[in-house]
Amino acid sequence: MxxxxxxxxxxxxxxxxxxxxxxxxxxxxxxxxxxxxxxxxxxxxxxxxxxxxxxxxxxxxxxxxxxxxxxxxxxxxxxxxxxxxxxxxxxxxxxxxxxxxxxxxxxxxPLPAYPEALYRDGAAIRLCDWLLPIQPGLAGVKHLNRLDQVMARREWSDPAIFEGLMRNARGELVEGVMSNLYLLQDGCLLTHPLTDCGVAGVMREMVLQLATELGLPIVLRSFDADVMLGAEAVLLSNSLAGVVPVGRCGQRLWQDFSLAAQFNHRINSLCREESHLCLPV
Amino acid sequence: MxxxxxxxxxxxxxxxxxxxxxxxxxxxxxxxxxxxxxxxxxxxxxxxxxxxxxxxxxxxxxxxxxxxxxxxxxxxxxxxxxxxxxxxxxxxxxxxxxxxxxxxxxxxxPLPAYPEALYRDGAAIRLCDWLLPIQPGLAGVKHLNRLDQVMARREWSDPAIFEGLMRNARGELVEGVMSNLYLLQDGCLLTHPLTDCGVAGVMREMVLQLATELGLPIVLRSFDADVMLGAEAVLLSNSLAGVVPVGRCGQRLWQDFSLAAQFNHRINSLCREESHLCLPV
Missing domain, CATH: 3.30.470.10 (Aminotransferase class 4, branched-chain amino acid transferase, N-terminal domain)
Incomplete structure (x- = not known):
């Protein structure tokens, strides 16, 4: 390969x-x-x-x-x-x-090499300045118009930063450049509804399904950076990395990564159950 | 070719x-x-x-x-x-x-074949439902993220309709799918400032330069569809078609196409003056 x-x-x-x-x-x-x-x-x-x-x-x-x-x-x-x-x-x-x-x-x-430390110690993230436009007509769709992600990703080159979070024009935190975003707050899992911008990932669908099984109520609503910084835990997800806990954003540190581990344990099982075996021709 | x-x-x-x-x-x-x-x-x-x-x-x-x-x-x-x-x-x-x-x-x-009638009788246009997102970071740039134009263009298949006009999320008329848009109103030439969406065409730059020479004050401001329908003349421009007068939008008809003709006369001269001769190697 x-x-x-x-x-x-x-x-x-x-x-x-x-x-x-x-x-x-x-x-x-x-x-x-x-x-x-x-x-x-x-x-x-x-x-x-x-x-x-x-x-x-x-x-x-x-x-x-x-x-x-x-x-x-x-x-x-x-x-x-x-x-x-x-x-x-x-x-x-x-x-x-x-x-x-x-x-x-x-x-x-090849698969990207995600270090074990990413899951054990959490990812370092940043807030991007580049804003996502509001466009309900394309919200959720994983289309090929990705200049906003390219421009946001250009804001940092420090390899220690795993991901940048993107806000929309209303200041709502929507998602990461390459991942969906979740907060644990008051025992609920918060994530942006993605009705007017953002990409609805397959891993997001799985996270939301498994949250219910984990007894976590799901709240689909918008939130800003202050709410994120006040959350008990912050998680990211995409299909390659699974669920990645956030360990640091600026001065804010998080230390309990057990929720991400629980998700990944169940997601790994579910992904295998729902996999397709590529038999070589 | x-x-x-x-x-x-x-x-x-x-x-x-x-x-x-x-x-x-x-x-x-x-x-x-x-x-x-x-x-x-x-x-x-x-x-x-x-x-x-x-x-x-x-x-x-x-x-x-x-x-x-x-x-x-x-x-x-x-x-x-x-x-x-x-x-x-x-x-x-x-x-x-x-x-x-x-x-x-x-x-x-090959050059698209624009019929003479387009300039003599004016173009038929329509209003698109698809909205342009507000994105100051990319406004004016002729970039390759053009799904909004693709989706707007899918709204009609009638070959008699030359162009569809696009509004942004605030209801402002910004431009056509493939052209810039101008109104003649109270002796001024109005066009959207394109500071938070839209494509700044080269032909637009020429039109604005020549408007001054024609004694037409330029007003860069946003306007809605009602203002457009009330305008004395509506013009479109792009680099292939030059300046195209609008003759019809729904029930609204326009009949004086002299301004577009004046622009084209001067633009043709200016385009030739500023041309580059492709000497074959």
């Missing part, structure tokens, strides 16, 4: 057209998946989200069988996998050709 | 990497240019904007000499040219590699 393994519309080492609408307009969606010992974790949820996001943009989503054939072709063992769908190749202009076939892209690469 | 002519980093028929950040995140900028009888119109302004937009995103902009060599290579006669710069090819994740070379793309294709 090299950094460069890519399948485009099922072809190894195929290329992206310079006229692909994914490049021209960011006209597409993606998902990031974790593959562990040959199993793509949480596959049914990942595919369901990909389909739902394509539908939000009015795009055709390639059939599940095509993706599974691609995954069998790549036969990843331990890998990070990125799936991408764009509205395909088109002539100049914003208008969509109604019958243009979508571009289907699968990229496989 | 076929639809498919593309130069990528100076190479004919080169390809876009599936790991290009332009595709992954829309992490780049573009310009659309009109080439007429071998001259790229308004070249110095187009290049200045491209540079300024790269700077806004903290990206390197390829030297002017490289673009001019590309244009000489393509030797377009009558053509629409798209220039694109992305932050290049990178490993997974939002963080930018500081020294990654940008991807430089030049696409050439």
């Amino acid at each position: 090299t950094e460069q393994t890519a399948l485009i519309n099922g072809e190894i080492d195929a290329v992206i057209s310079p006229r692909d609408r994914g490049l021209a307009y960011g006209d597409g969606v993606f998902r990031t998946l974790r593959c562990q010992a040959g199993r793509v974790l949480a596959w049914p949820r990942q595919y369901a989200r990909l389909q739902a996001d394509c539908e939000r943009l009015g795009m055709a989503c390639p059939d599940e069988a095509l993706w599974l054939a691609d995954l069998a072709r790549l036969a990843p063992w331990d890998a990070s996998i990125k799936l991408m769908v764009t509205r395909g190749v088109a002539a100049r202009g914003y208008a969509c050709a109604p019958d243009a076939p979508p571009t289907r892209l699968v990229l496989a690469g | 076929t639809e498919q002519t593309a130069l990528i980093n100076g190479e004919i028929d080169a390809v876009i990497s599936p790991r290009d950040r332009g595709l992954a995140y829309g992490d780049g900028v573009f310009r659309t240019l009109r080439c007429q009888a071998g001259r790229v119109l308004a070249w110095p302004r187009q290049y200045a904007r491209l540079q300024a937009d790269c700077e806004r995103l903290g990206m390197a902009c390829p030297d002017e000499a490289l673009w001019l060599a590309d244009l000489a290579r393509l030797a377009p006669w009558d053509a629409s040219i798209k220039l694109m710069v992305t932050r290049g090819v990178a490993a997974r994740g939002y963080a930018c590699a500081p020294d990654a070379p940008p991807t430089r793309l030049v696409l050439a294709g």
Whole structure:
């Protein structure tokens, strides 16, 4: 598994057209998946989200069988996998050709190496200055228009900082650049509703499902940085890292990381139960 | 000049990497240019904007000499040219590699055929429902995150409708999907200031410069659809079509298109004066 393994519309080492609408307009969606010992974790949820996001943009989503054939072709063992769908190749202009076939892209690469200390001692995070725009029309969708995340990520280069938190134009803390965000407060799990901005991750869906099983009431509401700094615990999640406890934000330190550990224990089981085994062809 | 002519980093028929950040995140900028009888119109302004937009995103902009060599290579006669710069090819994740070379793309294709009637009888336009988000950090920049334009353009398929006007979340009319927007009202030329959303086109810069020469005071302020419908004239502009007068929006008809004609007369001269002749290599 090299950094460069890519399948485009099922072809190894195929290329992206310079006229692909994914490049021209960011006209597409993606998902990031974790593959562990040959199993793509949480596959049914990942595919369901990909389909739902394509539908939000009015795009055709390639059939599940095509993706599974691609995954069998790549036969990843331990890998990070990125799936991408764009509205395909088109002539100049914003208008969509109604019958243009979508571009289907699968990229496989090594898993990022998250140190054990990240889970044991918690992550160091920062607040980003770059604001997320309010856009209910695209809220929740994991689309390819990610300049806001790029610009926010440019604010720091210190490798000790794991993540930057992003606020929207109303000053609400929404999510991290690459993760969803949760607070433990008064025995409840708070997270932004993501109805007018933000990305609804598959790991977020799992966290919310498991919170109920852990007896934690879920509160979907907005909160600002002061509420975050006053929370009993702060958690981040994404599909590659699972649930990451926050240990430090500026001068504020947290020390009890047991909730993240509980989540990860259950999420690992659930991810395996719901995984898809990539049998090599 | 076929639809498919593309130069990528100076190479004919080169390809876009599936790991290009332009595709992954829309992490780049573009310009659309009109080439007429071998001259790229308004070249110095187009290049200045491209540079300024790269700077806004903290990206390197390829030297002017490289673009001019590309244009000489393509030797377009009558053509629409798209220039694109992305932050290049990178490993997974939002963080930018500081020294990654940008991807430089030049696409050439035929000029769209605008019927004479468009300028003689005015364009039919509509109001889009899709809203532009407020994002001062990216306002004015012609970046590759264009899903809002894609979604707005999906609202109509009637070929008789030339353009759809877009409002922002405050209900202000900002621009068209593919053009800037101006009103003639009480002897002034009104246009949105584009300080918190919108794309600052090169043609807009020319229109504002020529308005002063035509004795028309410029008013940069926001306005809503009712103000637009009450205006004495409504104009659109972009680099391919020049200035297009609006003839109809729903039941509202306009009939005096002399202002657009005056602008086009002067813009044509100015564009030629400021053109770059593509001498074939």
